Amino acid sequence: MFKINENYLKLPGSYLFSTIAKKVNAYTAANPDKKIIRLGIGDVTLPLAPAVIDALHGAVDEMGKKETFRGYAPDLGYEFLRSAIAEHDYRARGVEIAIDEIFISDGAKSDSGNIGDIFATDNRIAVCDPVYPVYVDTNAMAGRTGDYIAAEERWSNVIYMPCTEENGFAPQLPDEEPDIIYLCFPNNPTGSTVTKPELQKWVDYANRIGAVIIYDAAYEAYISEENIPHSIYECDGAKTCAIEMRSFSKNAGFTGVRLGFTVIPKALRAGDVQLNSLWARRHGTKFNGAPYIVQRAGEAVYSEEGQRQTKEMVAFYMNNAKVIREGLAAAGYSVSGGVNAPYIWLKTPEGMTSWQFFDYLLETVNVVGTPGSGFGPSGEGYFRLTAFGTYENTLEAIERIKKL
Ligand code: MLT
DSSP states (O other): OOOOOTHHHHSOSSOHHHHHHHHHHHHHHHOTTSOOEEOSSOOOOSOOOHHHHHHHHHHHHHHTSTTTOOOSOOTTOOHHHHHHHIIIIIGGGTOOOOGGGEEEESOHHHHHHHGGGGSOTTOOEEEEESOOHHHHHHHHHTTOSOOEEGGGTEETTEEEEEOOTTTTTOOOOOSSOOSEEEEESSOTTTOOOOOHHHHHHHHHHHHHHTOEEEEEOTTGGGOOSTTSOSSGGGSTTGGGTEEEEEESHHHHOOTTTOOEEEEOOTTOEETTEEHHHHHHHHHHHHOOOSOHHHHHHHHHHTSHHHHHHHHHHHHHHHHHHHHHHHHHHHTTOOEEEOSSSSEEEEEOGGGOOHHHHHHHIIIIIOEEOEEGGGGOGGGTTEEEEESOSOHHHHHHHHHHHHTO
16 A cells, blocks of 8 residues: 655645635625736746847747757756856856756745755754745755644744844844755745845854854845845855755746756765765756756847846836835834845735735735735744835835825
8 A cells, every 4th residue: 555755744735826816716706897917926927038038939940840849958967058057157257167067947935945955864954944845844844843733833943033123024043953954045925135145144153063054045136235245155165065046037027938957066065075066966967957948048138238138127127116116114014025126025004914905905905915924923023025026016105005
């Protein structure tokens, strides 16, 4: 008789964004005449950049000809894309990353969920609280998080690093010693960031205690301030303790196209074992590569045109962020984020819980956001709005909220 992975049974409810989608669908079915504005999941609304579309068309044509057709992609991804990444994302910032330290994938969500494969089950993880749920849920699936304590909405074997108003939504070094530390800056969901000296503290700490940092830099393109690091490898010593993940979803609108990458420096070791080799083994065995046409589209993001066009997209979303931030502040809400990130984190009014505010907004003004408590216990009493909507919808949503 087969047995299931019982860790799945410990997971509370469904994935956060699936729960929200179900609630919104139920509301829409019951109220078909209402115009719902969705500022919940961080999904983009602008079409792909023209340079990306041209590259896709070109690659599709290549696939249609015998001479240029491609089958399976190389394990780590095509060299043309890995070279562009090494050049533009790293060398341009004074960081040397070799192309065999870059692994192309179908996105940072999969990579951050799958990376646990190369670590033992008895590693203890530390996460920011609130946190992108994928890090915790995938560790729960792997049996690394202990038991879920429903009353406290937390896992018994996870080190939570509260990110609250008091600490500017930036985690402090934990009292208990973790083996694996998940950091995401600019942060999802709070939109907070850390300066380079602050990030350096984490790198020094991880090197000192022998922990690994899983650094999710999916929102790097949204950094607008000078002293914020774009990559953890800008910090000294990061190559011996950090894995970095990036995505093309938010900087170039690839949420429906799927492309990302993970960097694992060869200097990152457990004894004499390189984590790079373990991930190469895992990648080669379980993944057959992002499609050729998509990797060509990714390469086009780094072209001169692609850079200009995708920067315009980011600027467009950041203008939405400004509309949300300033509009809500003018209406008396306490808001943060939205300066170096496409997320605005607001305090729910009048002591409402995050889910009460979710229902209230959905039912009274037909605006969908994400309840802060869905990201962890310290998210209770907060709410996240995304800047990825259309300009018109963003404006209308804020006008509706202001009238409440
Ligand atoms: C979010 O809304 O937090 C993001 O869209 C999730 C993701 O990128 O997977």
